[in-house]
Amino acid sequence: xxxxxxxxxxxxxxxxxxxxxxxxxxxxxxxxxxxxxxxxxxxxxxxxxxxxxxxxxxxxxxxxxxxxxxxxxxxxxxxxxxxxxxxxxxxxxxxxxxxxxxxxxxxxxxxxxxxxxxxxxxxxxxxxxxxxxxxxxxxxxxxxxxxxxxxxxxxxxxxxxxxxxxxxxxxxxxxxxxxxxxxxxxxxxxxxxxxxxxxxxxxxxxxxxxxxxxxxxxxxxxxxxxxxxxxxxxxxxxxxxxxxxxxxxxxxxxxxxxxxxxxxxxxxxxxxxxxxxxxxxxxxxxxxxxxxxxxxxxxxxxxxxxxxxxxxxxxxxxxxxxxxxxxxxxxxxxxxxxxxxxxxxxxxxxxxxxxxxxxxxxxxxxxxxxxxxxxxxxxxxxxxxxxxxxxxxxxxxxxxxxxxxxxxxxxxxxxxxxxxxxxxxxxxxxxxxxxxxxxxxxxxxxxxxxxxxxxxxxxxxxxxxxxxxxxxxxxxxxxxxxxxxxxxxxxxxxxxxxxxxxxxxxxxxxxxxxxxxxxxxxxxxxxxxxxxxxxxxxxxxxxxxxxxxxxx
Amino acid sequence: xxxxxxxxxxxxxxxxxxxxxxxxxxxxxxxxxxxxxxxxxxxxxxxxxxxxxxxxxxxxxxxxxxxxxxxxxxxxxxxxxxxxxxxxxxxxxxxxxxxxxxxxxxx
Numbered sequence: 001x002x003x004x005x006x007x008x009x010x011x012x013x014x015x016x017x018x019x020x021x022x023x024x025x026x027x028x029x030x031x032x033x034x035x036x037x038x039x040x041x042x043x044x045x046x047x048x049x050x051x052x053x054x055x056x057x058x059x060x061x062x063x064x065x066x067x068x069x070x071x072x073x074x075x076x077x078x079x080x081x082x083x084x085x086x087x088x089x090x091x092x093x094x095x096x097x098x099x100x101x102x103x104x105x106x107x108x109x110x111x112x113x114x115x116x117x118x119x120x121x122x123x124x125x126x127x128x129x130x131x132x133x134x135x136x137x138x139x140x141x142x143x144x145x146x147x148x149x150x151x152x153x154x155x156x157x158x159x160x161x162x163x164x165x166x167x168x169x170x171x172x173x174x175x176x177x178x179x180x181x182x183x184x185x186x187x188x189x190x191x192x193x194x195x196x197x198x199x200x201x202x203x204x205x206x207x208x209x210x211x212x213x214x215x216x217x218x219x220x221x222x223x224x225x226x227x228x229x230x231x232x233x234x235x236x237x238x239x240x241x242x243x244x245x246x247x248x249x250x251x252x253x254x255x256x257x258x259x260x261x262x263x264x265x266x267x268x269x270x271x272x273x274x275x276x277x278x279x280x281x282x283x284x285x286x287x288x289x290x291x292x293x294x295x296x297x298x299x300x301x302x303x304x305x306x307x308x309x310x311x312x313x314x315x316x317x318x319x320x321x322x323x324x325x326x327x328x329x330x331x332x333x334x335x336x337x338x339x340x341x342x343x344x345x346x347x348x349x350x351x352x353x354x355x356x357x358x359x360x361x362x363x364x365x366x367x368x369x370x371x372x373x374x375x376x377x378x379x380x381x382x383x384x385x386x387x388x389x390x391x392x393x394x395x396x397x398x399x400x401x402x403x404x405x406x407x408x409x410x411x412x413x414x415x416x417x418x419x420x421x422x423x424x425x426x427x428x429x430x431x432x433x434x435x436x437x438x439x440x441x442x443x444x445x446x447x448x449x450x451x452x453x454x455x456x457x458x459x460x461x462x463x464x465x466x467x468x469x470x471x472x473x474x475x476x477x478x479x480x481x482x483x484x485x486x487x488x489x490x491x492x493x494x495x496x497x498x499x500x501x502x503x504x505x506x507x508x509x510x511x512x513x514x515x516x517x518x519x520x521x522x523x524x525x526x527x528x529x530x531x532x533x534x535x536x537x538x539x540x541x542x543x544x545x546x547x548x549x550x551x552x
Numbered sequence: 553x554x555x556x557x558x559x560x561x562x563x564x565x566x567x568x569x570x571x572x573x574x575x576x577x578x579x580x581x582x583x584x585x586x587x588x589x590x591x592x593x594x595x596x597x598x599x600x601x602x603x604x605x606x607x608x609x610x611x612x613x614x615x616x617x618x619x620x621x622x623x624x625x626x627x628x629x630x631x632x633x634x635x636x637x638x639x640x641x642x643x644x645x646x647x648x649x650x651x652x653x654x655x656x657x658x659x
Contacts, residue, residue: 010625031599040606047582047602050625054583057624080597 010053020069030082104171107160116154233301240294285324343424344415351408358472390449395460399484409466417458572640581627
């Protein structure tokens with residue numbers, strides 16, 4: 001006994017056995033898939049359903065008789081099995097059904113292999129001859145990454161074992177007729193199928209190309225064009241992969257570097273760790289993405305497959321690139337803002353020194369830190385004997401001024417920069433500046449320390465010595481580079497030149513006590529403009545006029 | 553070289569010409585066209601015809617109208633358009649040239 005069901009086909013009702021219905025349904029489903037890429041698919045299916053209804057109506061002796069499986073199979077035989085129809089459809093539009101519409105999957109190709117079939121599989125996937133992939137692999141092996149990539153792919157990518165897998169690998173549609181063909185092909189020419197597919201592609205392409213450029217000359221140009229395209233493609237691939245490799249290695253090294261050292265060691269002046277991190281990633285993206293695009297462009301030039309990277313993927317990459325650029329701009333903006341506000345804090349103290357004694361100013365050149373990290377020739381982070389870490393800054397200036405007060409006064413101005421007034425103030429207060437004063441000797445440190453983790457840029461210390469009338473000051477040579485500009489003196493010395501001499505405050509001016517040209521009895525006239533200096537010296541020896549340039 | 557493929561290609565090229573010329577004689581519905589083509593052994597399976605008819609119709613070489621049938625579902629009656637007639641003329645001419653050429657070469 002068979003179960004029957006009622007169906008409507010082209011608006012006519014039929015009684016059909018359940019099994020027969022299954023066969024019919026399956027047939028229509030297969031036709032649907034077969035004509036999937038054909039123009040006017042729905043109309044074709046409707047016409048065929050109409051015809052099936054017509055044939056059923058002809059065959060049915062009595063309208064009450066149920067349609068059997070045999071009836072359905074007879075109808076299918078008349079209309080043709082999907083495989084039989086396939087032949088025509090395939091030829092009608094070989095490109096749409098074979099190369100474009102069916103997505104490829106990555107498999108290892110057991111029929112085209114030297115080691116694990118990775119290159120063969122990649123070749124199918126990218127639509128490139130596997131020779132190119134092997135060439136690139138060999139080049140990559142020299143850089144030691146290739147071997148790793150190969151082994152990873154070998155492990156991760158499944159081998160194309162079944163015929164369906166192999167069809168997927170080549171992006172061919174999977175249905176009864178292609179599988180049949182494939183098996184036939186495999187029996188006939190084991191291992192040669194790869195070349196056949198490529199040959200087919202190549203001839204197809206040559207056909208379309210030669211339509212555009214007709215005649216022998218056209219073909220010659222075509223070949224030359226092709227060669228140039230291949231050369232450019234190889235060039236692009238090599239260049240972009242080398243740069244990508246560089247970016248990868250440097251970013252790996254960067255990560256290594258930053259995990260070995262605390263992150264604040266290598267901020268390269270960025271105010272926060274987050275900025276360092278974000279801008280690091282953004283820099284990698286900005287460099288890597290154009291290279292990835294160039295790489296795929298190179299592959300596209302070599303390949304017959306037009307869709308190596310999906311349009312969405314490309315758009316995502318381009319979007320990411322712009323995002324990275326914007327991020328970098330954003331970080332730069334915030335960085336500049338983080339230096340926007342300046343705050344300073346001044347403290348004063350008296351130096352007790354007998355007025356007749358000479359005050360000696362020196363720089364402390366001892367390095368009292370056990371560990372220090374130097375980046376770009378600058379100590380940026382130090383550790384003291386107790387294991388406490390400090391940031392170091394070398395922006396220290398010394399200014400000399402005179403005042404009408406009997407004692408030597410000293411002011412220390414700490415300047416900090418920050419995003420907000422509060423932050424700038426904090427940064428200013430965080431600066432720790434040390435000096436020693438002992439026995440008429442002022443020992444200044446050439447650096448400041450800060451416990452603050454943020455911002456080292458723009459912080460500075462300015463010490464100003466206020467000297468009373470008649471005070472002698474000896475400035476040591478090693479102070480030279482720390483002297484501020486605009487220290488008034490009778491020699492019109494500028495900054496560094498002031499160091500290494502003994503000075504006396506006379507009439508609110510520093511007067512040199514041991515400079516060679518000094519002569520109290522003569523007449524001296526100094527004139528200077530910009531960097532030129534004119535000196536007229538009149539004494540018992542005569543008149544001496546000299547010019548020289550001041551050095552900055 | 554796939555001989556089945558070649559045969560199918562040859563048949564398909566001629567099929568369009570044959571469909572146009574049968575319909576040119578008189579308006580017919582699909583099954584009538586099928587019967588004629590099958591009788592002259594141009595068609596192996598009927599399914600091949602439908603995509604062709606749709607394509608010719610979409611190319612505006614054919615037009616159709618529906619007609620009720622006493623024995624079964626409604627029928628699509630195909631008629632040839634002016635454009636179809638022009639195409640038929642062109643195809644017939646080129647067929648004649650071709651068949652003469654083939655005749656000449658294969659004999």
